[in-house]
Amino acid sequence: MKRYLLYRLALLVPTLFGVLTLVFLFIHVTPGDPVDIMLGETASAADRQELRQILGLNKPLAEQYRSFLIKLSRADLGRSLYERRSVAAMVSERYPATLELALCAMGAALFISFPLAIWSAVRHGSWTDRATLMFSLLGLSMPNFWLGPLVMIIFAIQLGWLPVSGRDGPDHLVLPALTLGLGMTALLIRMLRANLLRVMSEDYVQTARAKGLSERSVWLKHTLRNALLSLMTVVSLQFGSLLAGSLITETIFSWPGIGRLTMQAIAMRDYPLVQGCVLAISLSYVFVNFFTDLIYRWVDPRITYGN
Amino acid sequence: MPRSKYFLSIGLVLTFSLAACRPTRSDHPPDYLVAAIESYPLQLDPRYATDANGVRIGNLIYNSLLRADPESRLRPELAKSLQLLDDRTYAIDLREDVKFHNGQPLTAADVKFTYESILDPDSRSPKRGNLKLLRAIERTGSYQLRFHLFTPHSPFIEQLTLGIVPADSPANPAVPTQAPPGSGPFVLQAAEPGEQITLRRNPHYWEREPPLAGIVFRIIPDALVRILEFKKGNIDLMQNDIEPDMLPWLEKNTGADIGAYPGTTFQYIGINLTHPILKNVKVRRALAYAIDRDALVRHILKGTGTVAGGVLSPFNWAYEDNVEHWPYNPERAKQLLDEAGFPDPDGDGPLPRFRLSFKTTNIDLRQRIAEAIKEQLQRVGIELDVRSYEWAAFYSDIKKGSFHLYSLAWVGILDPDILFQIFHSASFPPAGDNRGHYSNPELDRLLEQGRATTSQQERRLIYARAQKILAQDLPYVPLWWWKNVIVKKPTVQNFIPYPDGEMISLKETRWAADTR
């Protein structure tokens, strides 16, 4: 196990490095000039040049890259071109909101998918099973930029049960979390159900049943346990797509998280801020994957890395 | 293995439940008025504020020597009196009863400091260019000062609408939370970046104490969400940036007071006059004939605009109504294009006479307008390639002159001297905003005269002539003057619309039940 840990850590380094480089590269290659917006119409060319110099936009790409890396080692993500505040501060302000949304979405997904999947597996082949499958298929097929406005209209306006936008209390979480988590819910239902069905038909489970163990303990000891393993991988993989989905969902619901900040930063060509946001999202993703890999390995050492 | 599973599940449940409980946002007292705006003001300090929201909110926090009234006329605010000593010197007597929010009196020293601070290259103010004709500011008493200009320059008076900050306010472009104290009807209470700006009433305001206890400006970038929040009652007031088709819905589904008031914001099509086809005036006139502005205002704007004849709106003291207008006439447009030497290769068939690119921002309404114009021009045989960009890239291209046609709006037009900034041949970017590189010696002369003359009567005649020329030559195709659309709860009273979208009347606004 320790060897595996070291191995994975070693692999982590180039991955991180590559992520950083890629992030740096595309921010700096985008067209559009933030200086124009900041100084407005009546500023002179000289003023513009000066500001560009202060912001460091004048230096050659290689040098900008170098200072980028050096600052990063000091956890200095630079300052937002617009708000003139530390990017690290802005990102850490918004990060908890996104984390909250993502975790809530994940929690809701687990909460809904578990019972549905179990119920479906137990009543394999019946109408309820088919209905659940269809529901999950629909859930997979609905893009969140459609679902968001739809649930907003139905639940927040027509029925008035829930608030429209913003982050002001637990009820504000419901609609965005549901929108963000629907895809994951659908996927989890299918995966869990498939795994449960598979395990249920395995030899050792039949054996346990034959031996006279109650249905309940068969379930607890074998079926669920095995199904949970694959669940973990799915959950961690999906976490990344939750972060990605947050870009759209947060915009639709005016949720003050990293996703919305990223979109705003891209629109404003606020290079340091976009960099910071993209870094935060990718690094989270990398680390979640890393830890899931470790936990997976720890829980079931039979599984080898590679496939 | 069971243990790890249990830990995992417990962990998840815990995080889930923890997620639901966290501190709620700092709320505001219930009698504050909540207004929705679509973007966070980048600066509030009047020396640095260039975005519309920054300027408008700033005008509630700061006072200026002069202020435009709802009829676009400049009226004294901090200045008790203003005199022209000679053609390049202004003498100002300040009010003596004004105090900053920190209790310090506002004196001539503060005014002098504000203007000098902008002129100081180290402070990097974007408004420095505006003041380049100001030679010196002389303090002639505690409450008296003189502005000395290099040359006679009538439009300078517009620069006296700048907010005044206390002397020795820090010169670096600061974020809204660090804006210097003002002397205006409201005090900056809190600023949450990207979320909201809270103002509270200034009980010692020299005019009179504002009836409103405070104002919260909530930033909601999405137009639909703004409307939904209004319906829920979380917002009391919205101005502009409302989808015109939503107005009937708002009327029916909320008890809102809705009004559309004529304004000065001017929407136009900018033309690149160095383009071989567009430099031909007949082509430009054909464009004007081919665009059915009435239909656009009627159907897409749903009446929230007025078809325009030129940059200056009827609110402007120099407005000239008797200029060439170009009513919708596609046949005439086709004729002109033929005359200009661009015949339609296949009559009414799909082949165009020529192609042009049309740049716009990617705001829904603007794009829709662009597409409608595209179709109208197609009917006369011009193919338009509509390209939409988000603001940064768009503005960058426009300034570089990298366009054929584009559409944009001028906001906050006060003095007709803006025509110099837009159309004089010395105003090619980066010196000015003559992005299309229009050059007309007769117009140049008129505009130079206009800014040097001090008699308003004379200026009026000069600018009347200028507007006639512009309407004939069409370096811009005028589209419309936007109306200011105000949606508010009926309990919000005494909010008076200003033609340039200013929200300064919030100092007089009150709740219906309030008898102050």
Add this chain to the structure above:
Amino acid sequence: MATRFWFYAGAALLLLLASAALFAPLLTPYDPLQQNLEQDLITHSRQHLLGTDKLGRDLLSRIIFGARISLLVGASTVGISLLIGVAVGSLSGYAGGIADLLFMRLIDILMAFPGILLAIAFSAILGPGLDHVILALALIGWTGYARLIRGEILSLRERDFVSAARALGCRPRRIIVLHLLPNLLPPLFIQATFGLAAAIVAEGSLSFLGLGVAPPTPSWGSMLNEGRQFLLVAPHLTAYPGIALMLTVLALNLIGDALQDRLESRTR
């Protein structure tokens, strides 16, 4: 059997959509770009079955043409992704060593970004336009195929028939193409089906964010974006393109599912 029913259902739906896309000009009652400002925001009428949008354009015609765009973007994206993915994957899997290590790192790095983020970044750089969208999506989509191919090749590499071919002196490329790839077609096809669905949704997302296909080209995603502001007064603008999108993705998921079921039951 249930699987076969769903497969046919999905296939039928997809066929319907594909033929709508193919024969669009013949099927549409109006030119999807033709405006009529006076007839804006009609919900439905005899002349306009599904109504009109803000500029008076017929919604049904636009949806049918939207199918064309979606399927075009989807198919091109998957096609290019497949080419890149198969090339990289087979090279990596077969050659092993440094090449393998490098490619796997590259894939890890690319997959460290949530796809949409990369797509947005690429689109922001490249600008709007159909070909740019396809390029952006293809550049992020190939990694899945590469991993799949590599994995399969790694396991197949040591099999008898491959050693035999090698012993006979076949060149690596020949071995890959003639012997290994044919075994991989089924899982590849299944992945491509799901990939097509994902590409269609991704294009929709990009167009929704204003980064995809340029107006006035009717893409379902941009129609959803345009219709959003009118959600309260003209929900049909959002409902119908959204349903079309959902049905397409549903059809592809049904097909992919059924194929996967079939494959799994075969290999067990």
